[in-house]
Amino acid sequence: MTLSNEPTLSKELSLSKEELEKRVAVLERKAEREKKARNLAENQLEKYSLDIYEANQSLKSALASATQKQSELEYLAQTSSKVASEVPLSEMIDKVVALTGTFCAACCGAYITSEQGKEVKGKSDDVWHLDDSWQPNDEFRKAIHSTLPIAESRVLDSWAVLDLEPNCVEKHAVFTSLFYTNFALSGDKVGWLVFLTKTGAFNPDVLSVLKTSREHVLSGVRRRLTDVRILKRNVQLQDSLNKLEKARRQLIQSEKMASLGQLAAGVAHEINNPIAFVRSNMEVLKDYLADYKSFNNELKATFDKNQTLDAALFEKISQTLDLTYIEEDSEDILQSNLEGLERVKGIVDNLKGFSHAGDEALVEMSLNTCISAALKIAGNLFKYEHKIDNKMSNACPKILGNLGQLQQVFVNLFVNAAQAMETAGLLTIDYGENKKGVVVRITDTGSGMDEETLKQLFTPFFTTKPVGEGTGLGLSVSYAILEAHGAEVSVDSKLNVGTTFTILFPSI
Amino acid sequence: MKGIVFVKFNEFIEELWGDEFWDTLLDEADLPSEGIYTSVGTYDDQELFTLIQLVVEKKNISSKDAQFAFGKWVFKELYNVAPAGAHDFKDVFEFLHAVQDFIHVEVKKLNPDALLPEFEFLSETANTLSFNYLSPRKLCFFCEGIVHGLAEHTGQQITVSQLECEHEGDNRCVIEVVKI
Numbered sequence: 001m002t003l004s005n006e007p008t009l010s011k012e013l014s015l016s017k018e019e020l021e022k023r024v025a026v027l028e029r030k031a032e033r034e035k036k037a038r039n040l041a042e043n044q045l046e047k048y049s050l051d052i053y054e055a056n057q058s059l060k061s062a063l064a065s066a067t068q069k070q071s072e073l074e075y076l077a078q079t080s081s082k083v084a085s086e087v088p089l090s091e092m093i094d095k096v097v098a099l100t101g102t103f104c105a106a107c108c109g110a111y112i113t114s115e116q117g118k119e120v121k122g123k124s125d126d127v128w129h130l131d132d133s134w135q136p137n138d139e140f141r142k143a144i145h146s147t148l149p150i151a152e153s154r155v156l157d158s159w160a161v162l163d164l165e166p167n168c169v170e171k172h173a174v175f176t177s178l179f180y181t182n183f184a185l186s187g188d189k190v191g192w193l194v195f196l197t198k199t200g201a202f203n204p205d206v207l208s209v210l211k212t213s214r215e216h217v218l219s220g221v222r223r224r225l226t227d228v229r230i231l232k233r234n235v236q237l238q239d240s241l242n243k244l245e246k247a248r249r250q251l252i253q254s255e256k257m258a259s260l261g262q263l264a265a266g267v268a269h270e271i272n273n274p275i276a277f278v279r280s281n282m283e284v285l286k287d288y289l290a291d292y293k294s295f296n297n298e299l300k301a302t303f304d305k306n307q308t309l310d311a312a313l314f315e316k317i318s319q320t321l322d323l324t325y326i327e328e329d330s331e332d333i334l335q336s337n338l339e340g341l342e343r344v345k346g347i348v349d350n351l352k353g354f355s356h357a358g359d360e361a362l363v364e365m366s367l368n369t370c371i372s373a374a375l376k377i378a379g380n381l382f383k384y385e386h387k388i389d390n391k392m393s394n395a396c397p398k399i400l401g402n403l404g405q406l407q408q409v410f411v412n413l414f415v416n417a418a419q420a421m422e423t424a425g426l427l428t429i430d431y432g433e434n435k436k437g438v439v440v441r442i443t444d445t446g447s448g449m450d451e452e453t454l455k456q457l458f459t460p461f462f463t464t465k466p467v468g469e470g471t472g473l474g475l476s477v478s479y480a481i482l483e484a485h486g487a488e489v490s491v492d493s494k495l496n497v498g499t500t501f502t503i504l505f506p507s508i
Numbered sequence: 509m510k511g512i513v514f515v516k517f518n519e520f521i522e523e524l525w526g527d528e529f530w531d532t533l534l535d536e537a538d539l540p541s542e543g544i545y546t547s548v549g550t551y552d553d554q555e556l557f558t559l560i561q562l563v564v565e566k567k568n569i570s571s572k573d574a575q576f577a578f579g580k581w582v583f584k585e586l587y588n589v590a591p592a593g594a595h596d597f598k599d600v601f602e603f604l605h606a607v608q609d610f611i612h613v614e615v616k617k618l619n620p621d622a623l624l625p626e627f628e629f630l631s632e633t634a635n636t637l638s639f640n641y642l643s644p645r646k647l648c649f650f651c652e653g654i655v656h657g658l659a660e661h662t663g664q665q666i667t668v669s670q671l672e673c674e675h676e677g678d679n680r681c682v683i684e685v686v687k688i
Contacts, residue, residue, distance in 0.1 A: 023528070026527060026528050027527070029531055030531065033544050040549060041546040044548040044549060045548065048548075262528075501644045
């Protein structure tokens, strides 16, 4: 279809004027369209260029804002993690100063504390610098002293920015502004975070981020201050606990001595009895010895006179003095004396064991031995009208306990039982075993207790006895001792019928 | 429709019947754009349909033939201005797949508002590929022509036919390309 140029040319040359004019008109219109199209395209390109430029600009600003946001987030995250960590207050604050200074591109910054409007001298004069070094900076100190309203001591709820007057930093007119915040510490103390910058204008976005981080830091400071308080309180509590423990031991001992006092009369009687018969026996023995002396003297006199001993005479004197009886009786008397002294020794031994403070260690021990010893101490409180039915035996399983302390408990219970059964009655002691351990029951047929008394049974200083007779500590101390043994106590009582104490000792 | 199509249609008509014929077409068509086309602009689809209709009337050919011929001619023109990377294909089928997956993606990057036809591939064997031509412009014959132009470029012998065609009363246009 395409025609070569030459024929076209020759054809055009051969065209008439009219045809030529028509041809020119076509070409002119074509050229006009081309021109307009070019303008159109150029405008379009310009528009594209503008669009691209604008897109580029908005991308740049988006990137800048993203970068800013990222650095804000990084700053907040790092601050938070420092605040949440377990590092001590001073280390945390130093790190916050460095992070905040870096984030705001401040020249230098520091944490200072003030008390009643005056700066408290810290351990170090070091100031943080943008190159992340800590070193003293006199210009910083001067600028702070002339600008920071430490004397006001007003606690801010955010950050404050101060423009530095050129004259206030005099020749060191390098700093253009100062920003700071403060917060209350314990007592009248106030903590200040202060930074100096060289660039004047302060970005309000940064302030809002700083405000957020300030809240974090504050919570971290409060937490650490609380920790310190708790630690102090803990030490105090531990101290009180130690004192209480000491007091408890003293109380147990003094209660023991007090009950010993109550028992003293009975114990004295118990000791007095054997001593009385030992003494009267000794009187008899003294007579017997005199008889032997006279027998001996008579024999000696006869021998001196006759130089010989007459068997008949010997027999006669022997019969007169009834030596056979004296010999037999002397043996009985000596035996009886030995037994009497043995009884005294036993009582004294038990008393010694009872009053001895001893340590509190729990060792394997026999409840039977313990209860027998306690009965010996408290036994004389029970009169002839009283019956004691002790069903304890060595078959009773051993428990972990402190012999002295448990003896104190049982003495206390027996004394109470004896006092509850004024005229006559039966004290029964028996034991049993269950899954949890060894149960000891002590039952009396005494006056019993009403509910009011039962409720306060183990309350210290509660007593039903007349003033001067009971300390009101016996059962509460017993309860404390049993508790320390891991034992459970329960009481069953009926007025005018009797009382049963049931003690469950954990098995070994 | 993107200006490149109008610019190329202008070139195609002038090459075939001279600039006077083009001048006559514009004069009679009385288009809103006055025929001032530039490849960076976008113009109403209807202008192209009006111009094709005038060609059909004046040269007494079918619209189908006109679209087909323009499609076949315009392939190499479009190919020359296609984005870098669109020239690595040696096979018709491969290229047709790439139209959807690569070339149209690149076109969209430069002209986010461009309305492009979609190919929904229905079946493919070593020698036969059929796809559903989806375009609100319904230029399926133009598309057939382009595929022919493509085969001419790759030096492959093919036949192109429509198994279904909206212009024949079907619900869709399915184009089948067979390598001979």
